[in-house]
Amino acid sequence: MSPQDYEFLCKLLKERSGLVLAPDKQYLVESRLLPVARKAGCDTLEALVRKLKAPGSEPLKVEVTEAMTINESFFFRDKIPYDRFRDTVIPDMMQKRAVQRKLRIWSAACSTGQEPYSLAMMLDGFSTLAGWQFDIIATDISNDVLDKARSGSYSQFEVQRGLPISMLMQHFEQVGDQWRLSAKIRKMVQFRQLNLLTDFSILGQFDAVFCRNVLIYFDQPTKVDVLTRIRQRLAPDGYFVLGAAETVVGVGDLFSPVPDKRGLYCPTVKREAAPKLALVSASGGQRVA
C-alpha cells in the first residue's frame, strides 16, 4: 500500500470513528481491510481506496470503519469495576434514588454486549432492588457487534472468560454449541447504534456511565471532547467508570477519583465562585467587592 493510500485510510478512520493509527499499523489495516476489499470486488487495497474516493461510497466507508474497530470484550472484564459497581455504586444509588426507584446506566462502546449484560446480571442479583426500574442503554458504533449483542448468544470460549459458573447456570441455556442468555436479562438492556463522536445528548441523564477500552484509541482532543460530553450526561451525584488501563489524567478536572475506590470516578463538583457583593458607598455610588 502506498504511503498516500495509508494516509487516506488513516484520515478516513480518524474522522469517522476517532481511531488513530500509528504509522507502523499498515499490517493491521491490510489484514482487516483486504477481506472488505475483496467483498467489494477490489483485488487490492489501492483499488479499495479508489472506490472509497468515488461518489456513492458511503456504505463502503461504513464497512471499512466497522472492520477496523477493535471489539475485544468479555464478561466482568477486569473484575474490579464490577466489584465497585456492586459494593459502592449500587448501595449508594439505592439510597440516593430511593424515591424514584429508577436507575439509568449507560455502557458506551459496549461491543458484543458482555459489559451491559454483566451489569444487568449484577443488578438482577440484588433482591433489595425488586420493583425498581432499570434503564441500561448500551451503544456502539458498529452494527455488526450490536447484532451479536442483541442475540445474547455466546460461544463456550466467550462464557468461559470471566463469567462465574453460578451465573452461567442461572442465566444461560445451552442451544447447540452456543450459550443463550435468558430473555429476562436480555430485556434489561437496550442496544442502540451510536458514534461517540456525534451528539448524544438525546440519551438523557445517567446515574452511572461505563466507557471502557475505547478512549485509548482516540487522540487527546477527541478524548477530552467525548469525556466533556459524557460528563454532561452524568448526574452530578453519579459515577463514571473507565477501563483498567485508562485514566482521566490530562483531561482537565471533569472527573475526580472516588477516594480508596480505584477505577471509580465522580463528576468534579466545582465550588461556586463567591458571589460578588455590591457595596453602596457613602456617596451613593456602587462598587463591587
Ligand SMILES: C[S@@+](CC[C@H](N)C(=O)[O-])C[C@H]1O[C@@H](n2cnc3c(N)ncnc32)[C@H](O)[C@@H]1O
Ligand atoms: C475494545 S471494545 C470495548 C468493549 C467494552 N467496553 C469492554 O471494555 O469490554 C471497543 C468498542 O468501541 C467501539 N467504538 C470504537 N469507536 C467508537 C466510536 N467512535 N463510537 C462508539 N463506539 C466506538 C468499537 O466498535 C468496539 O466495540
